[in-house]
Amino acid sequence: MKKGQSALEYLVTYGWAILAIVIIAAVLWGFGIFDPSKWTENRGSGGFSAITIVDYTVGAGNSVTMVVGNKVGRTIMLTSCETPVNLTVTATDTQCVQVGVPAGNQLNIVLNYTDLTSGLTHSETGFVKYSG
Incomplete structure (x- = not known):
């Protein structure tokens, strides 16, 4: 028992x-x-260490507009954006890049900036992807 x-x-x-x-x-x-x-997103960005992509949108004609944030901790000035597509892009402190990205693709971006405190130039490589 x-x-x-x-x-x-x-x-x-x-x-x-x-x-x-x-x-x-x-x-x-x-x-x-x-x-x-x-838990999964139709879009994403990453790869940057000193700069963050705060937000971005894919607009008409698959153009990408990004809002870039500063994680350096000091004042920086974006000097240029480089992409693998044949573009001439001029960066300002408020707007960086508008390029065409077909749905399902990833756009690799190189952001060049100058640290205004030290005067040194730096380069950040990252990506923005869109699958919508």
């Missing part, structure tokens, strides 16, 4: 644990936690 009782207690204890896990999983599923579209 002892073996039967301990086996039953074992099953009941683990049964409650499994039931709790199932209930928690159902609640998380109800909130959409397991929806992959909630």
Whole structure:
């Protein structure tokens, strides 16, 4: 009788644990936690260390407009943007690049800037991709 009782207690204890896990999983599923579209983006950017892409948009004709942020900690001035497409791009401190990017492609960008405190020039390489 002892073996039967301990086996039953074992099953009941683990049964409650499994039931709790199932209930928690159902609640998380109800909130959409397991929806992959909630966690993946149609667009992305990265690769930069001292500069961040705060926001960007793909407009008419698949032109990309970016808002660039400064993570250097000192005042910088963007001097140029380089892309693999044949463009002449002039950068200012408020606007950097408008180029054509077909849907599903990634645009590699080199941002050149000058640290106004030290006077040294730097180069940042990153990307912007759009799959919408």
